[in-house]
Amino acid sequence: MIFKRKKSSGLADALTELEQSVAARDGDRTERAFGAAIHALQQAEAAECVAAGPRLAGLLPQFPPVGPKAMLAVAAGFCVEQGADPAACAEPILAAVRDELAAALEFVARWRAAGSDELPEPDEESIDDALLARLGDDQYEALRLALAWCTVERWQAPALAVLGRSAEVRRRYAAALLPASRELEALEGHDLKCLTSMLAVLDDEPVLVLHRPTGTGYLVRIGGMGDNFQLHTLLAHVLIGGGHLPGTAPSADSVRLAADPAPADGSRSGVVATGAFELLAPDGSRIWNEGTPDDIPVVDGHRLLVLDDPGYARSWNADRFFPMLPGRAELVRVLTADETRTWFARTTTG
Structure with missing residues (x-):
């Protein structure tokens, strides 16, 4: 079989001309070269x-x-x-x-x-x-x-x-x-x-997570999340799906959409995620799903998040906010009872 070699867009040569015209500080030449470079880029x-x-x-x-x-x-x-x-x-x-x-x-x-x-x-x-x-x-x-x-x-x-x-x-x-x-x-x-x-995206960020109804605590490392909907889903996957907390784990589809390393295509999947928790700051104020994990307050050098039972049923489209950005959440370890009590003492629910 004979393969035809695709004709070059000329982008490399166009960029060379643009670089040279900029170096020469020639405004008219630069304007022409810039237009040619953009045109070549569209064909590249x-x-x-x-x-x-x-x-x-x-x-x-x-x-x-x-x-x-x-x-x-x-x-x-x-x-x-x-x-x-x-x-x-x-x-x-x-x-x-x-x-x-x-x-x-x-x-x-x-x-x-x-x-x-x-x-x-x-x-x-x-x-x-x-x-x-x-x-x-x-x-x-x-x-x-x-x-x-x-x-x-x-x-x-x-x-x-x-x-x-x-x-x-x-x-x-x-x-x-x-x-x-x-x-x-x-x-x-x-x-x-x-x-x-x-x-505001956090990467490789440790978060202390306290679950008020069971009085348990966890160190979770998160990253790559564009909003707290994504955080909510992946925390439920790690803590409920991992058998550490009671409740209904998120569906495999919602977890895949939140965490798949392959970029999403940007279209709406129709997959629905269901809320498992109320996300709270240590002072008891709500951390909204529409916000970002950066909203989680830092207490004594550690981000501290409190989970409570949801006040009402809520659900949302499971597609992630940034299609190119996969979320990550991993359980580092379960806190000891003494550690958990110490951190609960720093909250209004302690």
Whole structure:
């Protein structure tokens, strides 16, 4: 059999031209080369994207913040989704995300300093001379801040691409980005739930779990969970399914959807998970399934979670929040009776 060799997309050559035009600081040439590189990327095979990802990400520090920098980051993130090394692409992408979050928050500070608490809609079409004048005398800086306010959501996709595919990337960069993402999301002008939730993902995290009805305690190590629905399912699997607690263990399908190492396809499965517990903080307040495991309080250097009988029946779609991110929960050991009493004493139910 004779195999035809697929024609190259020309992506490698297009990237070389883009790198050279950027190094020469030739704006017109760079604009043409950038368009050619994006076109070639759209035609490229996955193997070409693997090599292209780090090259695209490496150009980010040299692109001005008021140009197509977000599109360049999206292109690099797309390559990661096709198999490029997330660790090799992470630093320039997440450094740019950090800068965009900071610029958007600086926009807020200057806007409010100019005398208005009501923030404008993040719409590029609303950027005019009057808006820029409120942000200071440096027109370029004002434009940079206004654009950051209007376009910060575009940085979620490349950030999720590298964060969602490497626990090491999350360990290295997430904690520094999380406060700014939460602060900006709290202003309710942007939908940054995916970014904030990903930055809050815990990896290889020990959690002390106390079960109030039986007075027993467990050390459980968790990781990779995008929300507390996933946590709820996997705790029930480990503790009820493992024979340590009474109750109905979650179905095999719901456990598979929560923990399967293979990425989910993103479609809704229709599988329903059923709540086995009430998740509580040590002070008795509820930890919502819609939240993240990062909501579990730290007490004396340890995350401490209390499980109680559910106040009412609840169920939810078993698909995980981040399709590419499998959850993990393992029982490290059962706490001794003395240890359990000591930790219960630190709760309102002790």
